[in-house]
Amino acid sequence: MSWTDRQRSMLRAMGLAVWTPSIGEAEPEPGPPQALASEAAPIDVPPRSVAASPTMERPPRAAPREVEVIDLAGADAGGVASMDWPTLRAAVSACRACALCESRTQTVFGVGHPQADLMVVGEAPGEQEDLKGEPFVGPAGQLLDAMLQAIGLSRREGPPEQQVYIANTLKCRPPRNRNPEPAELAKCEPFLRRQLALVQPKVILAMGRFAVQQLLGSDEAVGRLRGRIHTYEGVPLVVTYHPAYLLRQPSDKAKAWEDLCLAASLL
Numbered sequence: 001m002s003w004t005d006r007q008r009s010m011l012r013a014m015g016l017a018v019w020t021p022s023i024g025e026a027e028p029e030p031g032p033p034q035a036l037a038s039e040a041a042p043i044d045v046p047p048r049s050v051a052a053s054p055t056m057e058r059p060p061r062a063a064p065r066e067v068e069v070i071d072l073a074g075a076d077a078g079g080v081a082s083m084d085w086p087t088l089r090a091a092v093s094a095c096r097a098c099a100l101c102e103s104r105t106q107t108v109f110g111v112g113h114p115q116a117d118l119m120v121v122g123e124a125p126g127e128q129e130d131l132k133g134e135p136f137v138g139p140a141g142q143l144l145d146a147m148l149q150a151i152g153l154s155r156r157e158g159p160p161e162q163q164v165y166i167a168n169t170l171k172c173r174p175p176r177n178r179n180p181e182p183a184e185l186a187k188c189e190p191f192l193r194r195q196l197a198l199v200q201p202k203v204i205l206a207m208g209r210f211a212v213q214q215l216l217g218s219d220e221a222v223g224r225l226r227g228r229i230h231t232y233e234g235v236p237l238v239v240t241y242h243p244a245y246l247l248r249q250p251s252d253k254a255k256a257w258e259d260l261c262l263a264a265s266l267l
């Protein structure tokens with residue numbers, strides 16, 4: 001078979017060598033150990049317009065406006081469900097609803113197109129995210145960017161068809177990168193729920209165990225939930241591994257590629 005440009009890009013992004021036949025030499029069928037792309041049917045990603053002007057939803061450089069500190073224990077979770085983007089961002093920035101506010105450098109809100117077709121949901125900020133105020137930075141973020149680029153998507157620019165929106169389940173970094181606690185996830189859930197309601201994505205990609213638990217309410221392992229289409233409030237949701245896990249377990253990158261192709265096929 002012939003590799004598509006997108007598959008070649010993905011293979012390179014995954015750190016796998018892309019064999020290119022010389023002129024006149026037939027390209028052999030890849031064997032099972034290298035079956036990363038061959039296992040996933042080529043996906044027809046719809047043609048994407050490049051004429052529309054990008055509207056980025058980026059972390060503000062100016063100081064957030066004054067807002068009342070949100071106590072998410074309130075009956076309507078501090079009115080989060082009716083907030084617009086600026087109010088929501090300011091509310092997250094001022095939030096002290098759980099103990100993680102004590103150790104954070106800053107909150108990590110989200111990045112990307114506010115009406116993106118694909119919304120990526122991760123877990124909790126790590127050290128570099130806490131310092132930069134943006135989700136998925138560092139090596140795991142670079143891997144995610146490369147995976148997205150392989151199917152023509154970006155967090156930085158483009159219309160809603162090309163630019164994703166990325167957010168985490170928790171907006172503050174757990175100390176020493178420990179796992180989020182159920183109470184922390186519960187306190188922070190209204191913010192993610194509102195982000196999803198504002199973006200109104202066509203597809204959700206849930207990366208990692210805690211994102212899956214938050215969105216699907218399931219304790220099943222990612223490996224048992226991936227490979228099929230779930231729904232979150234009527235929106236198709238695909239489960240896959242977190243990029244940080246893939247850096248530790250490269251043998252599962254092929255499965256992540258399949259999951260990404262599955263999500264792309266739904267756009």
Ligand code: SF4
Nearest residue numbers: 095098101171172188
């Ligand atoms: S993790 Fe969420 S609920 Fe806890 S303080 Fe940060 S923004 Fe508030």
